Amino acid sequence: MFENNHLKDPRQSLELLLEEATLMGAKRLIRYPNRKFFGYFCSYFPEELILAAGLEPLRLLPDSENPTPVELPAYCCSLARGTLDMEVREKWSDLVGIGFTHTCDTMQCLSGIWAACGNSKTVDIVPPVMLNAPGASSYYHAELGSLLNELTALTKHEIQNEALRAALVLCANTRKLVTELDALRFNLPSPLIFSLLRAGQLMPRPEYALALENCLPLLKDMAKETHNKANVLVSSAVLENNSLFEMIEELGGRVVADDTCTGYRHYSGVTVSGSENLLLDIVQRYTNMPPCPCKNRSLNERISYLTALAKQRHAQGAIIIVRKYCEPHAWDAVTLSESFRRCGIRTLTLELEGANVGGQERTRLQAFLESLLEGPGL
């Protein structure tokens, strides 16, 4: 069993986080036998509510690259295929339930397929797509209310306001710590940061916050060295491992801005507090976080935000990853790269089957990073 006092030592804390990032929740029952986990997809699923229901949020990530569950056609992203395949292989059978957020068409379909052919109990939330539309926030608020009821029915425990408040505090604290970590990314290896961010979606949150807090001073110490690498922004959907970040680092790049679903975007945005009605704070937080391509706050907000972020972080280049068959990210990739280019930020768009990069990507990444190291932008 996992011992809390491991967390006191900064090095052990760091090791724990890195291990958890690699394990992707696989040893949850051995490490945390007294906890109940609740699986979820997408950064728009409000973790606060899972925590308030006394459950541990576990982000579901695929463990293989090219699975072919019979329920899905081959022209579907490997995130959906991989996680559904794990359901078929009963990898999620201990979960109290699985939460789906309506984001893209694939997720929308996956939720229905899962309910029809899986054994886990599924729960849905359908947030507004047009986050600033008239009526969007009251609708969102009512959806959160329904989700709260569903989670109550699932656990057969009333979710108390105090539990919700504690969850909000924990999430706010975690996001604050993660933001401190994000500020170190100039001077720390990119895969290291990426792992630490991923761990926070895969292990019990109180332990995560504690471990991260403990190892932050150590990380700050490590971050004293300056570097001579090519600064890049990475934008992507879910990346379940460090393969890409490792290759970037190895080829002389450094990820100075991370707009990935499993990276910093998951935590970014302002945490709101102080409303009488706590659900309203949650609505605010998820409405105002930097949007993914599945959400719209206004026509060009995402594009302008990322372009500004790249400039502010002095990114010389941007790497846009499109998971094969992922429509929302493929759509934005075109406008995004035009916008970067207009600002003199070179752009490389890579299509990947899963999260792994191979020989072909190496050649393209190498050429791209070399060009950044050699000369000024276009």
Place this chain on the structure above:
Amino acid sequence: MQVSQEKRRNYRPLVSSKTLQKTMGRYYALTNYHRYWGKLMRRPLAWVTSGAPVELLRAFNIHSAYPEQYAAIYSARNATVNLCEVAEAAGYSQDLCSYARSNIGGVLRPDLAPLGGMPKPDLLVACNNICGTVLKWYEVLARHFDVPLLVLDTPFLTGELTTQAKEYVLEQLNAMVTDLEKITHRRLDEKKLAQQMSLSREITSLWIETRQYCRASPSPLNAPDLFINMAPIVVLRGSHEGINFYRKLRDEVKERVDLAQGAIENERIRLVWDNIAIWPQLFSFYKMFSEKGACFVTDTYSGGWAVEQAPGTPLESLAATYTEVFLNRSPKYRANQLINLIKEFKADGFVMHSNRSCKPYSLVQEVIRKEVIHETGVPGLMIEADMADPRAYAEEPVRNRVQAFLETFDDL
């Protein structure tokens, strides 16, 4: 000549197809010459998605053009590959919806598009009740044309329509009214909206009635008839021309039933079709069935426009009707829909087109297929293709699968 071709096709042409051609021809001419009359008549041109609340636009005197409809024409006229390649060269992935890709290709290279491409829009109206793709697609168009984009966000229904979803859509419709008032410099004429709603009800009920005749055996219509004849209900919903056309079609179909005339000769197998038509193979694909006596007596795709309006005030009705469309609903709902069609139309089997372009339609089909087979006991075939891009169509494997499937009915 005519006769021998018909024989070869095993296909009974509709007399009303002349009216259809005329009606649609007028609509396309009007649309394509919009730049000459639009300003004069103070009728802006909107590009709209197939699930947009067009009654409201018509009440504002807005003329609507449907990129999806044009994309189907591009495909039937073999222009899709060229147009998609233009979009792909501009960075749009080959895995994106082929309607969207060919539309964007046509925007970038109108010279390659049939009908000279689409006329430039004054505004864009998208409703995500059919998919999330339309939002991304229309964002691209809004940036390109620099015109207002109005979006109606209809939350996906995992179960029944909830009060919160209905209120949210209603609130957006109210805001859309304000936006349209600004764009058109006109106040909403409530009477005109009510009149549009009633015309829309009328055209829908004609389409429903026409389709119901296909419960007869032999069926007076086959899937390609349904696909071709759905054009006016999409683009001319709530227009007198549309209504006149459907009256003619209805009468002809009714007469066929009275005379026991089937759409195909020797109807032996009755099937239900699921998903968008395979436009580039509209005749060759369905011929594989008709020559074996298999008729598609109904389908879920063109049936999407055969849905009665929900009750309430015009805006309430629009909110519910447009949110409850079948593509915005769970696989459970869709399976029940198919099961009911099979029972109602006494079908012997069903064919699903696993359409690479359309994820919301297609990704859930396998679980639906299993459920429908389980509930009805009839066989269901899955064919992988694309509604518009012929590059995704592998003739030989499709033919083999269809043949094997049809052989299972040999005892009938």
